[in-house]
Amino acid sequence: MMKYLLLACAGLAAHLTQAQTENWAVSLISPAMTLNADAVLRLDELNYTVRSPTDAVLRVRQVITILNEKADGKAQLVVPYDKFSKVTDIEGAIFDASGKQVKRLKQAEITDLAYAQDNYADDSRYKVAQFSRQLAYPYTVEFRYEVSSRNLMFYPTWQPQDDERLSVIHSRFIVDVPAMMPLRYKEANLTRTLTKQASTEVKDGFAYAWQVDTLPAIEQEPLAPMLAERVPTVYTAPNQFTVQDYIGSCATWKDVGDFYYVLNKGRDALPDAVRRQVQELVAGEKTVAGKVQKIYDQLQKQARYISIQLGIGGWQTIEASRVAQTHYGDCKALTNYTKAMLGVVGIPAYEALVKAGESAPDIRTDLPGFQFNHVFLCVPNNRDTLWLECTSQLSPVGYLGNFTGNRHVLLITPEGGKLVRTPAYTPDNNRQRRSATVVLTPEGAATVHVQSVYTGLQQEPYIDVIHGLTHDQQRDWLIKSTNLPSFELTGFGFAETKATIPAITETITLSTRRWASPSGSRLFLPLNLLSATSLAPVLTKPRQSPVVLKYTYDFEDTDTIRYTLPDGFAPEYALAPLSLDTKFGTYQARADVQGNQLIYTRRLRMHRGRYPAEAYADYADFRKKVARADKAQLVLIKKEVAAVAPK
Numbered sequence: 001m002m003k004y005l006l007l008a009c010a011g012l013a014a015h016l017t018q019a020q021t022e023n024w025a026v027s028l029i030s031p032a033m034t035l036n037a038d039a040v041l042r043l044d045e046l047n048y049t050v051r052s053p054t055d056a057v058l059r060v061r062q063v064i065t066i067l068n069e070k071a072d073g074k075a076q077l078v079v080p081y082d083k084f085s086k087v088t089d090i091e092g093a094i095f096d097a098s099g100k101q102v103k104r105l106k107q108a109e110i111t112d113l114a115y116a117q118d119n120y121a122d123d124s125r126y127k128v129a130q131f132s133r134q135l136a137y138p139y140t141v142e143f144r145y146e147v148s149s150r151n152l153m154f155y156p157t158w159q160p161q162d163d164e165r166l167s168v169i170h171s172r173f174i175v176d177v178p179a180m181m182p183l184r185y186k187e188a189n190l191t192r193t194l195t196k197q198a199s200t201e202v203k204d205g206f207a208y209a210w211q212v213d214t215l216p217a218i219e220q221e222p223l224a225p226m227l228a229e230r231v232p233t234v235y236t237a238p239n240q241f242t243v244q245d246y247i248g249s250c251a252t253w254k255d256v257g258d259f260y261y262v263l264n265k266g267r268d269a270l271p272d273a274v275r276r277q278v279q280e281l282v283a284g285e286k287t288v289a290g291k292v293q294k295i296y297d298q299l300q301k302q303a304r305y306i307s308i309q310l311g312i313g314g315w316q317t318i319e320a321s322r323v324a325q326t327h328y329g330d331c332k333a334l335t336n337y338t339k340a341m342l343g344v345v346g347i348p349a350y351e352a353l354v355k356a357g358e359s360a361p362d363i364r365t366d367l368p369g370f371q372f373n374h375v376f377l378c379v380p381n382n383r384d385t386l387w388l389e390c391t392s393q394l395s396p397v398g399y400l401g402n403f404t405g406n407r408h409v410l411l412i413t414p415e416g417g418k419l420v421r422t423p424a425y426t427p428d429n430n431r432q433r434r435s436a437t438v439v440l441t442p443e444g445a446a447t448v449h450v451q452s453v454y455t456g457l458q459q460e461p462y463i464d465v466i467h468g469l470t471h472d473q474q475r476d477w478l479i480k481s482t483n484l485p486s487f488e489l490t491g492f493g494f495a496e497t498k499a500t501i502p503a504i505t506e507t508i509t510l511s512t513r514r515w516a517s518p519s520g521s522r523l524f525l526p527l528n529l530l531s532a533t534s535l536a537p538v539l540t541k542p543r544q545s546p547v548v549l550k551y552t553y554d555f556e557d558t559d560t561i562r563y564t565l566p567d568g569f570a571p572e573y574a575l576a577p578l579s580l581d582t583k584f585g586t587y588q589a590r591a592d593v594q595g596n597q598l599i600y601t602r603r604l605r606m607h608r609g610r611y612p613a614e615a616y617a618d619y620a621d622f623r624k625k626v627a628r629a630d631k632a633q634l635v636l637i638k639k640e641v642a643a644v645a646p647k
Contacts, residue, residue: 024140025099026065033167037217039064039071044160044171049201050181053242058147065140077129077143084151087127094131095140105129152241153370161215161231168215173234175208176201181239183208186367188233210234222537224545226361237369244312250369257410257417267319268340274324278344288347288381295341296388296397304328305391331375334390338377349379352409362407365419376404378411394463398500402457406551427556427605429501430456434559442566444523446515452506457552459504466494484529487512523569523636527591527600531559532630536623543613556605563598572635582622589629
C-alpha cells in the first residue's frame with residue numbers, strides 16, 4: 001500500500017510541477033496565430049501504444065484557448081467507447097485570460113451517454129466533459145484522457161488542425177508498436193519527416209513520432225479542397241489484429257476482404273418458406289436483370305432499415321433468417337439478406353464496402369484498412385453490373401447517386417477483397433430540361449406553365465419532397481423554392497420515373513402580376529427568371545488553394561421558354577446570341593422572334609475538375625459572364641410607337 005501511495009504522490013507532484021512551469025496566458029500567443037482563428041491549440045499530445053494484437057492504449061492531452069463563441073464547442077470533450085474499450089481517466093482544468101487556473105474538472109461535470117436513438121441500436125457510448133462555469137473570452141481549457149482498447153481494427157488518425165478556424169502552436173503524435181507489428185502509415189502535407197527509435201513503452205518495440213509547430217488558421221476560400229488535403233495529417237493502420245477471437249490483417253486489400261468474409265460466412269441461410277417464395281417470385285423471368293428487379297422490389301416492400309451496431313456486430317451481420325422473420329436490419333443485414341435471396345435463384349452477388357456520403361472523401365487506396373461506413377450489393381451481369389442500395393425503399397436498381405457513386409469500394413469475394421470503382425455520373429446523366437410557356441399582358445402580368453425534368457443527381461432533392469411531404473407541404477416547399485416576384489401557384493404535380501438514371505418531372509402553373517416591368521410604352525422583359533446563375537464569391541486576398549469543382553458540378557441545364565407577346569408589342573432591338581466555351585463549362589443563350597412568339601433558349605453545361613489556385617479568376621469571370629447573360633432583358637415596345645420613333 002505504501003508503494004502505491006508513493007507512486008500516486010509522485011504522479012501528483014509531477015502534474016503540479018508541470019502546472020507551475022506552464023503559462024497559458026493569452027498574451028503569450030503571437031498575433032499571427034489569432035488571425036482568422038476562433039481558437040488556438042496551444043498544446044496537443046497524442047500517444048498511442050500497441051502492446052499486442054489485442055491490447056492498446058491511447059493517451060491524449062490538449063490545451064485549447066477559446067477566442068470567441070464560435071469555438072465554444074472545443075471547450076467540450078467527447079470520448080467514445082464500447083464493449084471493446086474503456087475510458088480509464090479524464091482530467092481537465094480551465095484558465096482565465098491571464099493564465100490563472102480557475103478550477104479543475106469535477107466528476108459531476110462528466111456525463112456518460114448512449115448513442116442509441118430511434119431506428120438505431122448501438123451499444124457504443126461516449127463520455128462528455130464540460131465545465132459548468134464558462135469564463136469571459138478568451139479563456140483556456142485543458143483536457144487529459146486515456147482509453148484502453150481490445151479492438152485494434154482501427155488505429156488513430158493524427159490531424160491536429162481539424163478546423164480552418166483553428167491555429168496550432170505545438171502538436172506531437174507518437175505511436176509505439178512491438179517489433180513484430182510494424183506500423184503502417186500514410187503522411188500528407190508534412191514538411192518534416194518522422195523519427196523512429198527504440199520504444200521506451202513497448203519492450204523490443206519501436207516508437208514513431210511526428211511533430212508540427214506554428215500552423216496559422218487557414219483562410220477560408222470557396223471551392224477549396226477538403227481540409228484533410230491541406231493540413232498536416234498522418235493516417236495509421238494495423239498490420240495484424242485480433243478482435244473477439246477473430247484474427248485479421250490489413251496488409252493488403254485482399255486480407256481486409258478475407259477478414260470480412262470469414263466474419264460473415266454462413267449467415268446467409270434462409271428459411272425454406274422464403275426460398276420457395278423467391279423461386280415463385282421470379283418464375284417466368286428469363287433475364288438476370290428481370291430477376292434482380294423482382295427480388296429488389298420485394299425487399300423494398302417488406303424490409304426497413306434500422307442501424308444495428310452491437311459489439312462486433314458493427315461489422316458482423318445478423319443472420320438472413322432473422323431478417324426474414326423481423327423484416328428489418330442494418331446495411332449489412334439487408335445486403336446479406338438480398339444476396340441470400342439472389343443466391344436462391346443462382347445469381348451471385350458480392351457485398352461492397354464503401355465510405356458513403358455526399359461529401360465523404362474517397363478511401364486511401366494505398367493504405368488498406370477499415371475505412372468504410374456502409375455496405376451495399378454488387379451484382380455482376382456480364383458487362384452491365386447492377387448495384388443495389390438495400391437500405392433504401394426508394395432507390396431504383398442500378399442507381400447509386402452521390403451517396404456511393406464515383407468512388408472506390410471493396411468487393412467481398414470468397415477469394416478475398418477486390419478494389420473496384422463505382423460509376424460516375426456525367427452531365428448527360430445529371431440534367432435539368434425545362435420547358436415553359438409564358439403569356440404576357442401589356443401591364444407585365446403573366447400566366448406561366450412550366451415542366452421541368454430532372455435526372456440523376458439533379459432529381460435527388462425531389463425524392464424526399466415527393467415521398468416525405470404532404471400535398472400542402474409540397475406546395476409550401478415549391479413556393480419557397482421558386483425564385484419569382486409575387487406569384488400565385490395555381491397548380492402543381494410530380495411524376496417519378498424509376499430507372500438506372502432516375503427522373504422526376506415537375507409541372508407547375510402560376511400567375512404573377514410582375515413578370516415584366518412596364519415603363520410608358522415599353523415593357524422590360526427579363527428572359528430568364530427561372531434558372532438564373534449567381535456570381536462566384538469575390539476573393540479579398542490572393543488565392544492559396546486549388547480550385548475543386550466537385551462531383552455535383554457535372555450537370556447540364558437546358559431551358560426553352562416560349563413567350564406569347566401582348567398584341568401590338570415587338571422587340572425594340574434584337575438580342576445577340578451568346579456562346580461561351582471554357583475549361584469549366586459551356587454556355588449558350590439566344591432569343592428568336594416568330595410573329596408574336598419569342599423563343600428563349602439557354603444551355604449551361606458544367607463538369608467537375610481540379611485546377612490551380614490562379615484559375616479561380618478565370619472561373620469567376622466565366623460565372624460573371626453567365627450571371628450577366630442570365631439577367632438579360634429584352635425591351636418590348638408598341639408597334640405604333642416604334643413606327644414613328646426617330647431614326
